[in-house]
Structures are given as structure tokens and as C-alpha cells.
Amino acid sequence: MLNRVFLLLSTLLLSAFQLTAAPKPFVFNGQSVPAGRKLATLLHITDGRDSTVVPVTVFHGRRPGPVLGIIAGVHGYEYPPIMAAQQLSKEIDPEQLRGTVLLVHVANVPSFLGRRIQVNPQDNKNLNRVFPGKPDGTITERLAYRLGNDVIGRCTHVIDVHAGDALDDLRPYAGYYNYFDTPELSEKGCHMASVLGFPYVIQFGNEPSLKDQASVYCSREAIKRGIPAIDIECGRFGLPEPEHIAQIKQALQRLLGHLQMTESQPAVSIPPALITQRTTVNSTHTGFFFPLVKAGEFIYKGRQLGYITDLFGNHSADVLAPVNGVVLYMMATPPISKGESLFSIGHLPKAAQP
Ligand SMILES: [Zn+2]
Secondary structure, three states: HHHHHEEEHHHHHHHHHHHHHOOEEEEEEEEOOOOOOOEEEEEEEEEOOOOOEEOOOEEEOHHHHHHHEEEOOOOOOHHHHHHHHHHHHHOOOOOHHHHHHOOOOOOOOHOOOHHOOOEOOOOOOOOOHHEEEOOOOHHHHHHHHHHHHHHHHHHOEEEEEEEOOOOOOEOOOOOOEEEEEOOOHHHHHHHHOOOOOOOOEEEEEEEEOOOOOOOEEEEHHHOOOOEEEEEEEEOOOOOOOOOHHHHHHHHHHHHHHHHOOOOOOOOOOOOEEEEOEEEEEOOOOOOOEOOOOOOOOOOOOOOOEEHHHHHHOEEEEEEEEEOOOOEEEEEOOEEOOOOOOOEEEEOOOHHHHO
């Protein structure tokens, strides 16, 4: 009898221990982060001529759970994501966290410090066009390679956070990839994108497979590795507007709640409209662009969206809407070259049409 009681007690103790056992330390950038602690560290990257660093904070939770990669500043002129990530990093408490957060404060430091839109001034390459990168390429290709292997490849979930660049007006949205041969990844991405509180969720991809394509984009590098991943676009003109910073921070907090890494956040009251198709309007002329609508406006086919003049200011062409929909993002500053994108128009599902 005593033996049986002893056996029962030790089984109970063992399972209690297993339930509360702290996860093993998380090793990152050659450093060991114990459960319940955080580490701020710089990844150093060089190609022998140029060099850069990537500031990453690792939050290793007291309890086991997902590994979420939050990546800001892939485009260094897009400030709202960078500021939101910085604010969030002060609030994540590894003592209370389930799982691990790898927070990339600014992926593209040369672009950020150099105030350059879209590209890294060291090699004039767009970090969000070179994934999976190369271990022996230019500085931006090496940066992508390290982000892919040292950050994205360590994660169970990834979010890449962007905003409208200096020339873009933009309506906030979240996006996920939909490839027909990986329906589970698409479904997880759809759930992640839908809980963030943005009015629109865009479906990227919509193709049979990613297998024979390069990843190219940061978040798609995760998809290529079988890791669910989403994008945010929130903010405009690169401006660090408090409203957009707060919106991004809240979205990241909601994602942490959705993944049960923190206490869950209040659910979004209005479900987002799913946009599965977009139409791009390109400029037919070079010169000055004068928009007549703003991002977020609903437009109907045939409406005048703006006009273009030549370099003397003489009228060259009107820009008309080719479809009904919502302006997701648009060129909002005067310089325009023939062939450049002016508008991205999201086709709205019936229920979301005005
Ligand atoms: Zn961007």
C-alpha cells in the first residue's frame, strides 16, 4: 500500500515537474539565453568591404511555446514598424512569456541611418528582393542570408512589418501567402493575418506552388521553409505617426495573444475583408503626377484617379480607374517615370463593397 502511495506521489510530482519545467536555454548568436531572460545582441555582417549590424533582442519565455520572429526595418525608411518594434520590446516580459520572441529592431541599418528608401545604399539592392541571399554575395545578399538562417530559420512563426515608403500613401492591411500545395501554411497565415485588427487582409501568391520559385521576399523566405508567415503594411510617407505606431504595436500584441504566447488580447470587433485580387495601374508617361484620390478611398471603374503632365507642366494624360475597388496604396508625390506603379487597387468582396 505504502509502495503504491509512494508510486502515485512520485508520478504526480514528476508530471507537475514536467508541466512547470523551464525550457532549455535558447542559443542565439553564440550566446545562451536562459528561460525567463532576454538578450540584446548585434549580428555582424561584412563582405570584406562593407559591413553592417542587425540589432536583435531575444526574449526567452519561462514556459515553452512558439518561436515568433518579428522583423522590422527591412526597408529602413519605413519608420512606424521600427518604432513599434522598439516600443514593444520594452513591454515583452520573458518571465510571463510562453515561447520565444526574436525581435529584429532594424533589419537594414544602412538604409535606416542613410535615410534611403527601398535600398541599402552600400550596394543599392533592395533587401526585400534578394532572399534567400548568398553567403558570399554583396552586403545586402549576405544580410538576407543571415536573416534567413539565423532568424527566420529558427522560428515557428514570422511577421515582417512594413509601411508606406516616403512616396507612398497607404491604407493599412495585413497579408498572407496562399499556395495551393501547402494549404496548412495558408490557413495558419490567414488566421494570423485576420486577428491583427486591420480592415483588409490581402492574399498573396494564389498560385499552385512556390517550389520552383526563389523566395525573393523576406516573409516568403519563411513560407519557403515551411514556416507560417505574414506581412503588415501600416503607415505612410515613412512618417513616424503615433497613430500608425500604436496600430502596429497593438497588432503585434494581438498576434502574441493569438499564438498564446501572452494573455490573449480583445478580439477584433469587425472581421477584415479578404482581398484575393489586386489591379496595378502603371504610369503611361514620364513627368509630374497629380493624384485626385487618397489611399483607402473606394473607387469605381472609369473614375479619374489623377493626371500626368510633362516636365514643363503640360497635360500628358488622365489616369482612370480600370476596375471598382479600394485604393490600397498609391504614389503620392510628383515625380513619375513611364511604367512605374501609380496605384494598387484591391478588388473588394461583395459584402465589403460600399
Ligand atoms: Zn517595405
